[in-house]
Every structure is written in C-alpha cells, then in structure tokens.
Amino acid sequence: EVQLVESGGGVVQPGGSLRLSCAASGFTFDDYAMHWVRQAPGKGLEWVSLISGDGGSTYYADSVKGRFTISRDNSKNSLYLQMNSLRTEDTALYYCAKDISSVGLPDYWGQGTLVTVSS
Amino acid sequence: EIVLTQSPGTLSLSPGERATLSCRASQSVSSSYLAWYQQKPGQAPRLLIYGASSRATGIPDRFSGSGSGTDFTLTISRLEPEDFAVYYCQQYGSSPVTFGGGTKVEIK
Secondary structure, three states, X not given: OOEEEEEXXXXXXXXOOEEEEEEEEOOOHHHOOEEEEXXXXXXXXXXXXXXXXXXXXXXXXXXXXXXXXXXXXXOOOEEXXXXXXXXXXXXXXXXXXXXXXXXXXXXXXXXXXXXXXXX | OXXXXXXXXXXXEOOOOOEEEEEEEOOOOHHHOEEEEEEOOOOOOXXXXXXXXXXXXXXXXXXXXXXXXXXXXXXXXXXXXXXXXXXXXXXXXXXXXXXXXXXXXXXX
C-alpha cells in the first residue's frame, strides 16, 4: 500500500524559512517522479513543484521559483521542499504526491502538512 | 500556462441523479492529458480519471470522463451519498501542471 507522510509544517514569520519532508513507502521510490501541491485554506489546488525519479530534473511554479527548492533522498525514500523567503500567500496545506508514471500526474497523495506564514 | 475553467461552481442534486461537470481549457490539452480528482472535507484529493476517460484503480464505473482538445466532462451516472464532494480537473500535458478551480457537488 502506498503511504506518503508529510511533516515539517508550522508557523513562520514572513521572510522566514521552513523545510518540509515526505516519507514514502509501499512502492519503489526512485522509479517515480514526485510532486508538491498546495491548497490555501478554503481554496483550490495549486501545483508547486515536481522532481524526477533520479532527482536530476526539477520544475517549479512561477509563484515559488527562486524561493523553493525540491529535492529527494532515494536512499531514505524521502522527498523534501526547502521554502525560503516565505510570504503570507504561501500559507497552505502542502501535499506530497507520487506521480503515476513520471508524466506529471499525481496519483497518490499524503494527508498534507500545514504551513502558516504570519507575523 | 493553460488555464482550466470549471463549471458550474456548485451543483445541487439529489442522490440517484446524474451529475455533469465541465472543464474548459484556454488552449488544447496535449494528448488528452486531462485528469479528474475528488476531494472530501479534511481529505486529500483522490484520482478518479486520467487520460480524459480512463478510470483510476478502484473507481466505480458510475464515474466516466470524456472530451478532447479544450472541452472535457466528468459524468457521475447516479449520485451515491459518498459522491457529494468537490471535483477538480487537472491538465498534465503542458508545463506547468494546472488545476481548475473546482466544482462542488452538494446535496439538494
């Protein structure tokens, strides 16, 4: 059974940093691209970032480019999102999601970790 | 980027009725790389349909997807009580991946 468990969320001041983690199990982690997708309170889904199975290719939404960095450690079956220069508009529930087969389609999602950016 | 517009914003229906949800893209979606998700309150999204019309693993056959190019439809043939939720379309044919704003299917 695919399991994705996010952690690392919390309250941070504008301009601050936070590192999210996602622990994956139930599938061969390095065979699949992975996503971060976020959802502001009461709002819709916004794709944030994608990383290939080997970690060699990364992609970002324009809204986070230059501030967020996605990475993975395949030896630990773990996905990360380093978030710097945080803004109030980054407040959201951040989901980690597995790609169906590295085509840009999330199929399994974690339960999310909440990031609140507030002074 | 491709903008996806979902309509209606809210659909009020009774159990047993048919639901028809629309997703329109600002430009053609490559290779019909269009997916649909269901999200219930407090839960993560669940993949229903991918490739415009293929059901994901374990999805009941009352859910069906159709369309191509810029116009796509999710149909729920007979609403069950557990189907009342928010539905999102997503395109993954062009970078960046984008989602529609969602359609809420509520009990009338």
